Structures are given as structure tokens and as C-alpha cells.
Amino acid sequence: MHKYLEGLNANQLEAVQHxxxxxxxxxxAGSGKTKVLTTRIAHLMKNGVDAFNILALTFTNKAAxxxxxxxxxxxxxxxxRNLYIGTFHSIFARLLxxxxxxxxxxxNFTIYDTDDAxxxxxxxxxxxxxxxxxxxxxxxxxxxxxxxxxxxxxxxYRNDPHIQQEDTRxxxxxxxxxxxxxTYANRCMKNGAMDFDDLLYNxxxxxxxxxxxxxxxxxxxxxxxxxxxxxxxxxxxxxxxMLGARRENICVVGDDAQSIYSFRGATVQNxxxxxxxxxDVKVVKxxxxxxxxxxxxxxxxxxxxxxxxxxxxxxxTNNKEGDKIVLARxxxxxxxxxxxxDAIKEQQMRNHYANKDFAILYRTNAQSRSFEESLRRMxxxxxxxxxxxxxxxxxxxxxxxxxxxxxxxxxxxxLKRIINVPARGIGKTSLDRIIVTAHEQDKTLWELMEHGxxxxxxxxxxxxxxxxxxxxQTKNAYDVAFAVGKHTGFVQxxxxxxxxxxxxxxxxxxxxxxxIKEFTETPDEEGELLDKSLGSYLQQVSLQTDTENQNxxxxxxxxxxxxxxxxGLEFPCVFSVGLEETLFPSQMSLYDRAGLEEERRLFYVAxxxxxxxxxxxxxxxxxxxxxxxxxxxxxxxxEIPVSYIDRTFTGISNRPGSNxxxxxxxxxxxxNFDKVPSLKKLADKLAATQQAKQxxxxxxxxxxxxxxxxxxxxxxxxxxxxKFGFGTIxxxxxxxxxxxxxxDFGAGxxxxxxxxxxxxxxxxx
DNA sequence: GATATGTTTTTTTTT
DNA sequence: AAAACATATC
Numbered sequence: 001m002h003k004y005l006e007g008l009n010a011n012q013l014e015a016v017q018h019x020x021x022x023x024x025x026x027x028x029a030g031s032g033k034t035k036v037l038t039t040r041i042a043h044l045m046k047n048g049v050d051a052f053n054i055l056a057l058t059f060t061n062k063a064a065x066x067x068x069x070x071x072x073x074x075x076x077x078x079x080x081r082n083l084y085i086g087t088f089h090s091i092f093a094r095l096l097x098x099x100x101x102x103x104x105x106x107x108n109f110t111i112y113d114t115d116d117a118x119x120x121x122x123x124x125x126x127x128x129x130x131x132x133x134x135x136x137x138x139x140x141x142x143x144x145x146x147x148x149x150x151x152x153x154x155x156x157y158r159n160d161p162h163i164q165q166e167d168t169r170x171x172x173x174x175x176x177x178x179x180x181x182x183t184y185a186n187r188c189m190k191n192g193a194m195d196f197d198d199l200l201y202n203x204x205x206x207x208x209x210x211x212x213x214x215x216x217x218x219x220x221x222x223x224x225x226x227x228x229x230x231x232x233x234x235x236x237x238x239x240x241x242m243l244g245a246r247r248e249n250i251c252v253v254g255d256d257a258q259s260i261y262s263f264r265g266a267t268v269q270n271x272x273x274x275x276x277x278x279x280d281v282k283v284v285k286x287x288x289x290x291x292x293x294x295x296x297x298x299x300x301x302x303x304x305x306x307x308x309x310x311x312x313x314x315x316x317t318n319n320k321e322g323d324k325i326v327l328a329r330x331x332x333x334x335x336x337x338x339x340x341x342d343a344i345k346e347q348q349m350r351n352h353y354a355n356k357d358f359a360i361l362y363r364t365n366a367q368s369r370s371f372e373e374s375l376r377r378m379x380x381x382x383x384x385x386x387x388x389x390x391x392x393x394x395x396x397x398x399x400x401x402x403x404x405x406x407x408x409x410x411x412x413x414x415l416k417r418i419i420n421v422p423a424r425g426i427g428k429t430s431l432d433r434i435i436v437t438a439h440e441q442d443k444t445l446w447e448l449m450e451h452g453x454x455x456x457x458x459x460x461x462x463x464x465x466x467x468x469x470x471x472x473q474t475k476n477a478y479d480v481a482f483a484v485g486k487h488t489g490f491v492q493x494x495x496x497x498x499x500x501x502x503x504x505x506x507x508x509x510x511x512x513x514x515x516i517k518e519f520t521e522t523p524d525e526e527g528e529l530l531d532k533s534l535g536s537y538l539q540q541v542s543l544q545t546d547t548e549n550q551n552x553x554x555x556x557x558x559x560x561x562x563x564x565x566x567x568g569l570e571f572p573c574v575f576s577v578g579l580e581e582t583l584f585p586s587q588m589s590l591y592d593r594a595g596l597e598e599e600r601r602l603f604y605v606a607x608x609x610x611x612x613x614x615x616x617x618x619x620x621x622x623x624x625x626x627x628x629x630x631x632x633x634x635x636x637x638x639e640i641p642v643s644y645i646d647r648t649f650t651g652i653s654n655r656p657g658s659n660x661x662x663x664x665x666x667x668x669x670x671x672n673f674d675k676v677p678s679l680k681k682l683a684d685k686l687a688a689t690q691q692a693k694q695x696x697x698x699x700x701x702x703x704x705x706x707x708x709x710x711x712x713x714x715x716x717x718x719x720x721x722x723k724f725g726f727g728t729i730x731x732x733x734x735x736x737x738x739x740x741x742x743x744d745f746g747a748g749x750x751x752x753x754x755x756x757x758x759x760x761x762x763x764x765x
Numbered sequence: 766g767a768t769a770t771g772t773t774t775t776t777t778t779t780t
Numbered sequence: 781a782a783a784a785c786a787t788a789t790c
Contacts, residue, residue, distance in 0.1 A: 089780050427766045564778045586777050626781045
């Protein structure tokens with residue numbers, strides 16, 4: 001047997017050695033899925049398949065990079081670099097470059113991220129004179145996104161009676177949705193830009209409308225492999241089907257129990273029905289788990305057993321039993337943070353774990369705060385994955401906007417973004433005038449400005465951008481980017497800002513420049529001259545999320561991330577935190593079975609990331625939107641059989657910084673919890689305060705309302721405000737010309753800081 | 766046109 | 781609580 005096939009179990013071997021015809025690999029968590037995929041690719045190549053004829057699609061760049069690396073290792077040569085391995089989005093972006101002009105886009109089209117797209121929608125809503133409180137850009141974006149992922153274009157959208165009903169019925173009708181969608185699609189094309197969903201949708205359109213293009217790729221890709229097939233949406237499904245129709249050498253790998261992306265249009269039906277899509281589908285189940293202890297796996301199996309819809313399978317392991325899992329309940333989110341940091345320290349002392357052996361997994365990015373604080377306090381190094389991405393920081397987006405504009409001047413969004421950054425005297429009024437004229441003449445902003453605008457500062461700006469464009473042909477991405485930073489004054493301005501935030505911004509821009517430099521300095525591989533142009537750089541950076549490329553695997557730090565970003569990863573010790581109703585499961589998911597089952601699958605994913613030790617934690621109360629809220633424990637807690645639980649901790653131990661007393665350390669029966677108000681009491685209290693609010697009569701200001709002079713005010717005085725009504729002065733601060741009073745207006749408005757120079761305040765007693 | 770101040774919104778999850 | 785946004789003032 002070949003060396004690369006050693007160490008595979010019977011089922012894995014069967015999956016690897018199947019060469020022609022459709023195959024579905026149902027791979028449970030930790031069953032060696034990536035190993036099978038990579039070995040199968042190596043096996044195909046050992047059997048004479050050319051790397052150029054293999055297409056492998058993943059969901060993250062990280063997964064793609066790992067796959068490429070492991071194939072290379074298995075092969076022992078550099079042939080793997082010719083493989084088409086990448087995310088759906090990056091591979092399709094690459095393929096679309098070649099034929100974008102057929103669809104009316106420039107070859108160097110811009111890729112809009114979510115913020116860019118929402119910005120365009122916001123502009124459109126404004127232009128149509130609609131209320132953006134009702135036509136919320138985020139809502140519209142999601143709706144358009146869902147349509148595209150279901151292959152519903154603007155025309156189909158308008159003509160679909162069911163969709164029209166959704167948009168026009170109900171208590172919040174949005175009858176102009178179809179118009180906005182159509183305008184948005186037009187605007188994007190005019191801007192020469194595609195959003196994330198367009199990369200899929202337009203790929204589908206390209207293959208459907210141009211049979212020669214379809215034929216080209218059908219002949220190129222003899223073997224297609226799809227990772228995480230349970231997370232594919234309708235558009236991805238249709239494209240795969242078309243690309244693979246000629247040979248049907250399609251290999252899909254997935255686990256219906258880990259389907260957690262339905263909000264992105266993913267439909268688990270794709271994997272459930274794969275066997276109906278093709279004749280003679282070979283099905284291989286990988287049910288042996290090599291990752292987790294028996295206890296952890298049993299917990300996972302029990303939890304997921306509460307779901308109704310699933311492919312029957314039995315995940316088992318030969319691994320040792322391991323410790324029971326630790327269930328911990330704390331008073332507040334801060335206590336939860338402290339508990340986790342303490343537990344990490346304790347494990348490091350007792351069992352000699354390194355920092356990088358720990359992961360803290362949460363439902364929402366906003367939960368990271370308390371863990372960051374506690375880890376920092378205990379000097380435990382950590383790294384945050386996801387959240388506000390490096391590439392969505394304002395200064396980075398501004399810099400990239402310059403670069404994108406230079407490559408694609410059709411794009412108004414990026415032009416508008418930086419035309420006055422740094423300030424060069426082209427303000428809102430001038431800009432609005434150009435926008436109106438351009439739209440009247442059906443031209444892009446750039447077309448209008450290009451040949452002289454009659455506005456000296458704008459002409460100067462145009463000349464500058466043009467000078468950068470001349471560099472595109474001869475200079476690499478870094479040289480152009482550097483020149484842009486220098487000649488626009490952009491970098492200088494950030495450098496001059498010596499505030500803490502300004503310093504951070506300057507550093508971020510330097511980091512961006514470094515990454516561009518790194519891009520241009522990647523050595524050419526033999527026989528292949530890599531494209532180091534700015535256009536090439538922008539293409540890949542637009543699809544980069546910084547969960548990747550920050551080679552975090554090597555550094556010894558605790559990792560903090562959402563469960564979604566943890567998919568596909570594993571850690572010796574895992575903390576699954578925030579198991580509270582309305583948080584996990586999320587509030588949004590509580591009302592239908594499908595939503596709840598997806599949350600449960602998410603919990604399943606969290607549990608199955610753990611190899612050796614697992615903690616499940618939750619807090620009685622936590623800050624949300626700046627105010628303290630009480631939560632019940634998650635229903636998922638009840639689904640963990642008590643026999644696997646080591647309930648060693650409730651409450652928070654008695655240590656400095658904690659104001660929660662504990663008796664006898666960490667006992668299960670802790671009296672603190674008797675003091676937690678019952679749900680009933682809370683509900684009553686809530687109702688009472690709401691009633692109080694309603695009983696406060698609406699206040700209407702008297703006519704001819706005149707205020708008194710600021711210097712007359714004193715603490716304790718009863719005063720009257722035209723909007724807030726009667727109140728009492730609680731505090732006074734600021735100098736003679738800038739007096740600020742803290743005034744308590746009672747139940748309706750509470751305490752407000754009022755600037756006495758501007759507000760009219762009348763003394764009434 | 767830029768800056769300062771006040772008001773509103775944000776939280777699912779990501780390519 | 782923080783950020784994004786909108787309005788007012790210079």
C-alpha cells in the first residue's frame with residue numbers, strides 16, 4: 001500500500017479510493033474529514049489525474065490553505081500548487097475576472113463588502129425619498145442577499161407573487177423593495193462592483209447564459225470536491241450541479257449536524273437530498289471520532305439527539321473516558337470572565353497546559369469583553385478572532401478606497417469615500433452638485449470630473465488619481481500603495497495625530513502597507529509568474545477576513561472567537577460560555593423549531609471542538625446594551641445528562657475584586673442563588689415600571705416659555721424645561737460661560753445633563 | 766465647510 | 781457603554 005494511505009480506517013480508505021462517480025461522505029465531528037479529503041486529492045493525482053483538473057471548494061480561506069498544504073505533504077512534490085483549491089467566493093471571483101465583461105462588468109471589478117453594499121443601499125433609499133427607519137439598509141441588504149442566494153434576480157423578485165405579498169402585506173409593508181433591488185443591481189453594475197452574493201449569483205448567470213463558458217469549465221474540472229456541503233446555499237448548489245454535470249465526479253463532504261449557516265441561505269436539504277440528485281451515489285459514513293474523550297462525545301450525542309431532523313448516524317470513539325465536564329454558573333458576566341481566567345490558570349498549574357490549548361467560544365462577538373478583561377488582569381496572553389475586522393477599520397477602508405478607485409474609477413462609493421480625505425476643500429455641497437449632474441447626464445462621477453470640472457480642487461484631485469493610474473502598468477501593488485499614502489497626504493495626516501487612537505490608526509495603516517509588501521514579495525514559483533499588480537492584490541484582500549493570515553496557530557495564546565468561526569477547529573480545552581436563554585439560544589431563534597434546532601447544532605459544534613476538557617458556563621445577569629439584564633439558564637443545559645457533569649462550581653469564589661461572598665468555597669448548593677429574583681417577580685417589577693411610565697402624563701410645553709439666567713441656578717431648585725417638564729437640579733458643573741446642570745426629571749426622563757447656556761430652564765421654586 | 770454637541774442605535778452568526 | 785448618526789453652531 002502507498003505510504004500516504006497508511007493510518008486510514010476502512011471507511012476512510014473506501015472514501016479515498018473511490019475515484020469516478022458521485023460520492024457523499026457523511027463525516028461526523030472529529031472523524032478525520034480533512035484527512036480524507038486531502039488524501040483523496042493526493043490519491044487522484046497518484047492515479048494520473050492532473051492537478052489542473054481538480055477543483056476543491058471550501059468555506060474559509062483557512063480551510064483552503066490547510067488543504068493545499070496537506071495535499072502537498074502527502075504528495076511530496078509541488079504539483080499541488082496547480083490545484084484549484086479555494087473558497088467559493090475566491091474561486092468564483094477568479095473565474096469571473098476572465099469573463100466579467102460578458103456580463104457588463106469590468107475585468108477588474110471591485111468587490112463590495114457588507115458595509116459597502118449597505119452604503120449603496122442607504123444612498124438609494126435616500127434618493128428615493130424613503131424613510132430609512134422603515135426601509136432599513138440592513139434589512140434591505142439581507143433581503144436582497146437572500147434573494148440572490150436563492151437565484152432570484154430583480155426581475156424574478158418583482159414578478160414573484162409570494163414575494164410581493166410578503167413585501168406589501170403585514171403591518172410593515174415595503175412595497176418599493178423590488179424597485180430598490182433593481183436600482184441596487186443597476187448601481188452596482190454601473191459602479192463596476194459585485195457584492196459577496198453577486199460572486200455566486202453572477203457565476204450562475206455566466207454559466208447559464210454562456211454555454212461556451214460552461215463547456216470550458218466542465219472540460220477543465222474533471223473532479224470536484226466540496227467541503228462543508230451542509231452549508232451550501234441554492235446558488236452554490238446550482239453552480240456545482242452545472243460544473244459537474246458532464247462527468248458527475250462530485251465528492252461532497254459534510255455533516256448535517258453541523259449545519260449552522262442558514263442565515264446565509266444555506267439549506268441542509270442539499271446534503272439530505274444529494275442521493276436523489278445523481279444515480280448511483282456512493283455513500284460513506286465516517287462515524288469514528290478521533291478527537292474527543294468519551295464523556296465529551298456522549299454529551300454531544302445527547303444534546304444533538306434532541307433534534308428531530310437528521311441523518312441517522314452513531315458517532316463513537318475509542319478514546320479514553322476523560323474527565324467529566326464542568327458546569328459553572330456565575331452571578332454576572334464579569335464573574336464568568338473571572339471564573340474562566342481562574343480555571344485556565346488552575347489547569348496550567350495542575351496539568352501543564354499551554355495558553356494555546358484553550359479556546360473560549362461564545363455566541364456573539366459582543367461577549368468577548370469580560371473575558372478580555374479577566375485575561376488581561378491575570379496576564380494571560382490571548383487573541384481575539386473575528387469581531388471588528390482589521391479590514392473594516394475606517395483608516396484601512398479609506399486607504400483601500402483610494403487603491404480601489406485607482407483600479408476602477410467607475411466606482412462611486414470609493415470615490416465619495418475619499419475625495420475629501422484628508423480634507424482638501426471638496427465638501428458636501430460641491431460633491432452633491434456633481435452627483436446630481438452626473439446622475440442627470442447618466443454618467444459616472446469620474447466621467448463627469450475626468451475632463452475638467454471647473455472646480456480647481458476637484459481638478460487637482462483628478463490629476464493626482466490619474467498620476468497613480470499611470471503607475472499601474474509598471475509598478476507593483478506596494479509601490480503604487482506607497483505612492484498613494486505619500487502623495488495624498490493620507491499617511492502624514494494620521495502620523496500627525498498623536499492621540500492614542502491616532503497612533504493606533506497610524507499603526508494599522510503601516511500594518512496594511514506591510515501586508516501589501518508581503519504580497520508583492522511572495523517569491524515566484526518555478527514556471528509561474530505571480531501577478532503582483534494592485535488589481536491582483538485587491539482581488540484577494542477583498543475576500544480576506546482576518547481570522548486567517550494571522551498565523552495564530554503558532555503563537556502561544558488563548559483564543560477567543562464565536563462558535564461559528566471555531567467550526568473546523570479543535571482545542572484540548574474548550575469553554576462554551578454564555579449558555580443563557582435569549583443569548584444561546586438566541587432571542588431570534590426562539591419562535592420556531594428550525595431556528596432552535598440550528599442553535600442546538602451550534603452548541604453541538606461548540607462541544608465537539610473539545611479534545612480533552614470542556615467547561616460550560618453561564619451568568620445570572622449580564623450587561624446588554626449598557627443595562628443589566630437577567631437571564632434564565634439555557635434550555636440546552638438541561639439536555640446534558642447529569643451523569644457527565646461535574647458540578648463543581650456555582651457562584652464566584654471569595655477573592656479580591658469580587659463582592660459576591662461564598663460559603664465553603666465552591667459547593668453546589670450555594671445560597672446566593674436563592675436570592676436571585678424569580679421570573680415572576682421580575683415580570684411584575686417590569687410591568688410596574690412600565691405602568692408608572694404610562695401614567696406619567698405626556699408633557700406639553702407652555703406657550704411663550706422663557707428661561708431664567710444660568711447663573712441663578714442652584715442645586716436643589718425646582719425647575720421647568722420646555723420638553724422634559726418639571727425637575728430638580730441635582731448637580732452643577734462647568735465655568736461661568738459653560739454651566740451644566742444635572743436635572744432629575746423623574747420617571748419619564750430621569751436625570752439629564754443640560755447645558756444652561758443653550759437650553760431654556762425656568763426656576764419654579 | 767468644519768467642528769461640537771446631542772441623539773439614536775447596536776447584537777446573532779460570515780464570505 | 782460605545783459607536784454611529786444627526787443637528788446646531790461657529
